[in-house]
Amino acid sequence: MNDDHRFPEPGATDQELTDSLLEEELRQAAAVLDPVPDDLLQLALDAYALHDLDARIAELTFDSLVDALPVRGVPDAPRMLTFSAGEVTVDVEVTEDGLIGQVLPPQSARIEVLGGPQTARPVTADTLGRFTSDTPPAGPFALRLRTGAEVIVTEWLRA
Amino acid sequence: MRCGTLHSAAYDDMPYTRGGAVDRTEVGALVRSAVDGDAAAWKALVEGMSPLVWSVVRAHRLSDADGHEVYQTVWFRFAQHLGRIREPDKAGSWLASTARHECLKVLRSLTRLTLTDDPRVLDRASDDRTPEESLIDSEEAADRAERLRRLWQELDGMGERCRQLLRVLVASPPPSYGEISAALGIAVGSIGPLRQRCLRRLRARMDARGAA
Structure with a gap:
């Protein structure tokens, strides 16, 4: 002041x-x-x-809303997001039907969608780190990934 | 400015009125305490800085639903980054800047912009009285409350630059110019002159309204 x-x-x-x-x-x-x-x-x-100081934050490094050129004739293109924490990358596509994503490099992970301090919903992920959720996020969300050694949480974002 | 009737019981305990919970010089210390697990420090931060975050949301005229989501996103992300914020003393600017960027994203994602002619804004100041508003609407406070409502309506009718600046400027406790700069993406040096011009323009609008 x-x-x-x-x-x-x-x-x-x-x-x-x-x-x-x-x-x-x-x-x-x-x-x-x-x-x-x-x-x-x-x-x-x-x-x-x-x-949570123990979790690593995966920062938003690409957001199609900001970083992509608008595509003519595609009014409702899905939102594409990329989060990065060191060598680990998470690609996410947000559609009306839910989330589709991929952990890179491919690895198995337990993944949850957080919707707030008290809300965590597990999503199905395969051994290559591909995951889907058939519920679109309502409001702000983050992904929590438990890989072999660590916990990674994506930056909170409004879908 | 003393105005006893407005500081009636319902507002005495508002944590963010002038002289409220957070002295801006303490922000850095509060952030560090919160990092160390002091929940009371977090509470003081939330109560002291929420009006600033809210003012940024309101300055961008988001719908209620979008505005609520932006506000939550900002605080969720602040909690998430708490121990990693490089300059804890400037947490207010961090919050304001994050709020601004989220607001701009919302505006960008809207296919149809409803920037003006939003009847809810005026309704809020006239018809849809909250219980708190009704409370101050007692006989002795009626004139005072009416003037504040008029001021708020006149502010709403101003051009975007002035409306945005004044909305953020009058958060409680008063934001620093650094925070206002982060909230609106304008240079610190331009805030003083703009503030002066906008306040005088607002007063002129009030005078014109009184004369009409």
Whole structure:
């Protein structure tokens, strides 16, 4: 807060004072008329359970929403995502029908779709790390992979 | 500005009003404590920074459903990255920037944009009163509440730049200019002059409305 001068110092002009008063009124209006919904606040509090220093994070390295050129005539192209944690890569395709994905290099893994601090749903994966889920994620999701030695969690993302 | 009626019982315990739970200088310490397992520190972070995250969501005019998902995504990811954030002191900017990018993704994914003419925004300020709003709507607070509602409506009618800046600017506690910059993708140096111009424009709108 020391990088701004929003609050008038002694000797501030009337204009600055008036600006600050209006800003404070707006702040009250925001707090009263557009507060953070209580249920969201609670979800954020509960999210502390997602703090897990033992898991490796697989970062989002490709998102077709951002990185791909739009394809003409294909309005509902599936969302393609790639997550990377070191040498391990997870490719995911999100469709209306669910998720299809592949762990690379191919390896067997136990995979779950997380939907929040309390929601984890196992998906079917074969020994080559190919997996499918016939439930599309509702809201933010992450994948938790247990390979032989480690636990990898993909960055939380809104599908 | 003191306004006793608005600070009636229902709002005294709002954690994010001025002088609320999180002093921005403590953010880094709170992050480090939360990393070490201090749930109270996490709670203080959530309560202190949620209004900022929410203001970014609201500034981008997402639908309620999309906005709620973005808000959750931001906090889930923050919890996930907690021990790995390079500059804990700037966690506010991290949150604001993450919220902005998620908002932009939502806007990009929408085939039909509903950026304006969203009747819910005005409804929220007029018809659909929450119980909290009704509470402050007591006789003695009616004038005050009415002015705040008008202010909010006028803000909603402003151009995108001003509307977005002012919405984030007035989160509680007041965000730093660094956080506002991260929230909106504008240079820190341009925030002061823009703030001044937008506040004066808003006041002019209020004056015009009063005169009408």
